[in-house]
C-alpha cells in the first residue's frame with residue numbers, strides 16, 4: 282500500500298517485543314487452539330468488564346451468537362445504523378431476521394435515538410446500535426427505549442474497548458455487548474472478538490454455539506442438539522490479547538493525546554474556512570474528559586464539506602484521498618452507508634431513505650491515528666490538509 286517510503290497509514294498495530302516473546306512461548310508449548318491462554322484472557326476480560334465474557338474468533342460471529350442467544354430469527358426485525366461495517370447488518374440476515382436501518386445524528390454520527398424509537402414496529406425485537414469510532418450513544422436513553430418497548434439490545438461495541446459512559450465501561454451494563462479484536466482495533470489479537478453476556482444469559486448455550494453445538498459429558502460422551510459455528514479463538518491470538526489488555530490504559534492515553542493534538546490544530550482551520558461544527562468529531566478538547574462520555578478515540582474522523590470544496594479542485598472524497606496519498610498520507614473510509622449496497626437495495630432500500638447517513642457516508646474520512654504516531658505526524662497530516670483543502 283505504501284506510495285512513498287515514509288507513507289503514514291491511517292492505522293497500524295503496535296506489537297512490542299514482550300508480546301512477540303510471549304507468543305513464541307505459546308508456539309513452543311504444544312497447545313495452539315483454545316486452551317489455557319483463552320481461559321486466562323476470558324478471566325482478564327471478565328474482570329475488566331465486571332461480567333462474564335467469552336472469546337470468539339472475530340467480532341462478527343460474536344454478534345451472530347448474541348442474536349441467537351436473544352432468540353432473534355425469521356420474522357423478526359432488528360433496528361440498526363447504516364453507518365457501520367457491513368458485518369452489523371449481515372449478521373441480522375445470517376440469523377434469518379431483517380435489518381431495518383435508522384438514520385444517524387449528524388453530530389455524533391451514531392444512530393439517532395429519537396428516530397430509533399419512532400421506527401419501532403410490531404415485528405421489532407432488538408436494537409443493534411454501533412459506537413462509531415468508539416463513541417457510545419446515550420446509554421440511559423438507549424436502555425430506557427429498550428425497556429419501554431420490551432426489546433433486547435445487542436451492542437456492536439466492536440470499536441469501543443475501554444470507552445465509558447458516566448464512568449462505567451461500555452460492556453459493563455445492559456444486555457449483550459460485542460467487541461472485535463481485528464487488527465485495526467485499539468486492542469487487537471490479529472483477529473478475534475468477545476461477547477459480554479447479560480446476567481441471565483445461558484452461558485452453556487453460548488459455549489455450544491461457539492463450537493459446532495457440541496455438548497460434552499463425562500470422559501467420552503458427546504451430543505449435539507443445535508448446530509453451532511466454528512467460532513472459537515485460539516491460544517496464539519489470546520496471548521496477544523493478554524499482552525494488549527495489560528497495555529490498554531497506555532494505548533488509550535496515547536490516542537487521547539493525539540486526538541487532542543488534532544483538535545488544537547484543526548479547530549482554527551475549520552473556523553477559518555467557515556465549515557460547520559459537524560466537520561470535526563463531537564468532543565472539543567476542553568470536554569475531552571466530558572462527564573458522561575469518554576471515547577477511546579478508535580478513529581479521528583472528519584466530515585468533509587464537499588459542496589464547499591467543489592470549486593477548489595476537490596470534487597469528491599476520492600480526489601481528496603488521492604491528493605493526500607500523493608503527500609504520503611493514508612486516509613480511511615468508515616463507512617459508506619450499508620443500505621445502499623446492492624444486497625440491501627435488493628431488499629428495498631434506496632437513495633434518499635436516510636439522508637443524513639447518505640451525506641455523512643459520502644463525505645466522512647478517517648485521519649491517521651495509531652499508537653506509534655507522534656504529534657509531528659499529526660502536524661504532517663494537518664499541513665497536508667491545509668495544502669489540499
Ligand SMILES: *Cc1c(COP(=O)(O)O)cnc(C)c1O
Pocket residue numbers: 339340341342365366368369411437439440461462463472473474
Ligand atoms: C470491526 C467491526 C466489526 C467486525 O469485527 P470483526 O472482528 O472484523 O469480525 C463489526 N462492527 C464494527 C462497527 C466494526 O468496526
